[in-house]
Amino acid sequence: MxxxxxxxxxxxxxxxxxxxxxxxxxxxxxxxxxxxxxxxxxxxxxxxxxxxxxxxxxxxxxxxxxxxxxxxxxxxxxxxxxxxxxxxxxxxxxxxxxxxxxxxxxxxxxxxxxxxxxxxxxxxxxxxxxxxxxxxxxxxxxxxxxxxxxxxxxxxxxxxxxxxxxxxxxxxxxxxxxxxxxxxxxxxxAGDPAPSATGGRSDTYDRFLDALELHFRELHRVDDYARLLGCSVRTLSRAARTATGEGARDIINERRLLEARRLFDHSGWTAPAVAAHLGFTDTANFGRFFRHHTGLAPAAYRARTRPMT
Missing domain, CATH: 2.60.120.280 (Regulatory protein AraC)
Structure with a gap:
């Protein structure tokens, strides 16, 4: 307590x-x-x-x-x-x-x-x-x-x-x-909170962020968001890269990874529970995704972040 x-x-x-x-x-x-x-x-x-x-x-x-x-x-x-x-x-x-x-x-x-x-x-x-x-x-x-x-x-x-x-x-x-x-x-x-590397944030990119925040659990592909926003994959990818220097797929993956880390830290959820919550087809796919981006397996990450008792 x-x-x-x-x-x-x-x-x-x-x-x-x-x-x-x-x-x-x-x-x-x-x-x-x-x-x-x-x-x-x-x-x-x-x-x-x-x-x-x-x-x-x-x-x-x-x-x-x-x-x-x-x-x-x-x-x-x-x-x-x-x-x-x-x-x-x-x-x-x-x-x-x-x-x-x-x-x-x-x-x-x-x-x-x-x-x-x-x-x-x-x-x-x-x-x-x-x-x-x-x-x-x-x-x-x-x-x-x-x-x-x-x-x-x-x-x-x-x-x-x-x-x-x-x-x-x-x-x-x-x-x-x-x-x-x-x-x-x-x-x-403070100016633009997320300044562009080569220009300014576009309306397409801002709408993409809004849509991502609402749908990152169930929509995982760039063409999902392009269809939702009524634009082409090329237009969305260009908007993301102009605003951040990263591709739209990278931004989608970063948001999913951030939520996974938050769930492990906040709730102590198991890897299967987090995988299901984030829309992965199975725990093994989630484990590969998580290890690729963090260098740690989900179990190792949880063991590192949970407090000593």
Whole structure:
């Protein structure tokens, strides 16, 4: 059982404590309305004694969280990659990512947690490239935009702490408005979250990513997605290579591999269960796929990532 104490900081609730990587749902402190919580890294550290960084342990969250580092340095793992976040940079961990905290005691800065449903539908569409699973975890705003972003997140923190100053509906509307302002400014300040190697992201590629996120479990061939999008295989392949330097098939395989790793880490599923979930014809085919991309058999990967008991 993970030891936790909750005073004024955000709450994480483990929904699968027996899994190698638990799933954390969002539960703000009592009295805080709706799916948005704003604090600071230093308060979060002070309010949680030995969790979740002592010892570091991977987890998945059903919500987004966003940290601006203003002092010190923050190390944070996102989908098995360790990122170093320095003053002026933002860390954005998307809902569903496998993440792992390192001791944040040297870092300071605002810490925003929010459920996807907090965003209005029109705002969510504008932010889709930045909330996508493959968007970068660390964002470095242009120096001209950084002060505006800092002021906006400071206003959001101040309004969040002002519970009771205004009617509850007004208070929540202001928090949501400030959150959307912050995210839209961050999206603009950070530029294209997935810049192209030779041009810009095309509408075809963005629609491909949307379709892939919905159908990667059952659709595995490039022509499946070309047919779904109403374009030729050549058009889709060219759009993918222009945007990423990789072929569409590579991107499909990477998404399936990422989900396999997440399932092994989060749920402790067996290889046959993961293979069936991802649409492989049999466990042997899945094993070859997984070994080809990771260098490890599924059983060896699970043994390496599960905690020692």
């Amino acid at each position: 993970v030891s936790k104490r909750h005073l004024s900081g955000p709450r994480f609730t483990a929904e699968a404590e027996s899994a190698s990587v638990p799933l954390y749902g969002f539960q703000p402190p009592v009295g805080t309305p709706y799916g948005l919580e704003v604090t600071t890294v230093e308060d979060f550290h002070a309010d949680h004694d030995d969790w979740p960084w002592n010892p570091p342990r991977p987890g998945r969250a059903t919500f987004h969280y966003l940290i601006l580092v203003t002092e010190g340095e923050l190390l944070h793992d996102v989908d098995h990659v360790t990122h170093t976040v320095t003053p002026g940079q933002w860390l954005w961990v998307r809902a569903g990512h496998v993440q792992c905290w390192h001791d944040p005691s040297t870092a300071r800065g605002p810490f925003v947690l929010f459920e996807p449903e907090v965003l209005r539908a029109d705002t969510a569409r504008l932010l889709a490239p930045l909330t996508a699973h493959d968007a970068p975890a660390v964002l470095t705003p242009h120096p001209d935009d950084a002060p505006w972003l800092e002021r906006t997140v400071a206003q959001l923190l101040d309004e969040h702490r002002a519970l009771g100053r205004r009617p509850l509906d007004t208070h929540h509307a202001l928090r949501c408005s400030l959150l959307e302002t912050l995210l839209l400014r961050l999206a603009h300040a």
